[in-house]
Amino acid sequence: MLRVFEASSPRVEVDGRTVLAVVNGMLVGSVAQELLEAQGLSGVKPEAWYPQQAWLNVYRAINDELGPDTLYSIGRRIPQSAEFPEQMYDVPTALSAIDVAYHKAHRNGEIGEYRYLELGLDHYQIHCDNPYPNIFDLGIVTSLVERFRGRLQFRITMLQRGAGRLWDNACAFDISRA
Numbered sequence: 001m002l003r004v005f006e007a008s009s010p011r012v013e014v015d016g017r018t019v020l021a022v023v024n025g026m027l028v029g030s031v032a033q034e035l036l037e038a039q040g041l042s043g044v045k046p047e048a049w050y051p052q053q054a055w056l057n058v059y060r061a062i063n064d065e066l067g068p069d070t071l072y073s074i075g076r077r078i079p080q081s082a083e084f085p086e087q088m089y090d091v092p093t094a095l096s097a098i099d100v101a102y103h104k105a106h107r108n109g110e111i112g113e114y115r116y117l118e119l120g121l122d123h124y125q126i127h128c129d130n131p132y133p134n135i136f137d138l139g140i141v142t143s144l145v146e147r148f149r150g151r152l153q154f155r156i157t158m159l160q161r162g163a164g165r166l167w168d169n170a171c172a173f174d175i176s177r178a
Contacts, residue, residue: 002131004169005060006053008110013049018105020044021081022058025074026066035061052106056131068135075139079147091154092116094144095124095175102130122152122177125159129170134158141173153178 002008019041026032036042038061039054062070079094084101088094098114112130114137119125128137138158145154159172 001129001170002110002112004131004133005056005063006131007051007056008112008131009108010051010053012052012109012111013107014052014055015083015105016044016046016048016050018078018082019050019055020046021077022062022074024081025077026062026070031066049107052111052131059133059136063133068133071133071136072139072142075136076143078140079143088144088148090150091122091145091148091152091175092118092124094148095126095141098126098140098144122154124175125172126175127170127172131169134169134171137171138173141175145175 019036022036023029023032033042035058036044039057041050041054041058044050059071062074079101082101083104085097088097096116099116102114103111112128114130115127117125117127126137126141128134130137138156142156145156154175155178157174157176159174
């Protein structure tokens with residue numbers, strides 16, 4: 001299990017497209033630039049790689065200074081910023097693509113996962129074990145469900161987290177047809 005705001009190793013990196021999602025997800029781009037620059041992330045290029053810990057430090061600052069709503073907003077913009085597979089055409093294919101996109105955007109060590117489960121007709125779960133805040137993960141899931149739901153309505157619920165260290169930052173979202 002990974003801990004929130006803590007990279008598993010100093011070697012882990014994240015791609016520039018993902019880093020730039022902060023700028024896209026915040027209403028005031030200059031504030032985003034200041035937060036990135038404070039962590040040595042200035043002049044970010046989409047095709048370059050950056051230390052995940054610096055990136056996670058930006059997330060911690062956003063959480064502490066601007067609050068979780070901003071992290072949710074950034075999560076909602078990830079599907080537009082990150083490189084997702086082109087074969088997404090409905091909710092199941094979009095949800096199963098999260099882990100693929102996540103692994104394309106991170107490298108060099110233990111990064112965690114987004115595990116997709118299909119529980120029945122129009123009923124899915126995403127189990128998240130990564131160093132990103134749960135509210136950020138909710139933003140990603142919500143954005144994809146809204147984009148690919150068609151005429152269907154879905155309810156997204158964060159499942160009750162267990163107690164103890166094993167559940168430090170892991171979470172699961174239940175996505176079911178409303």
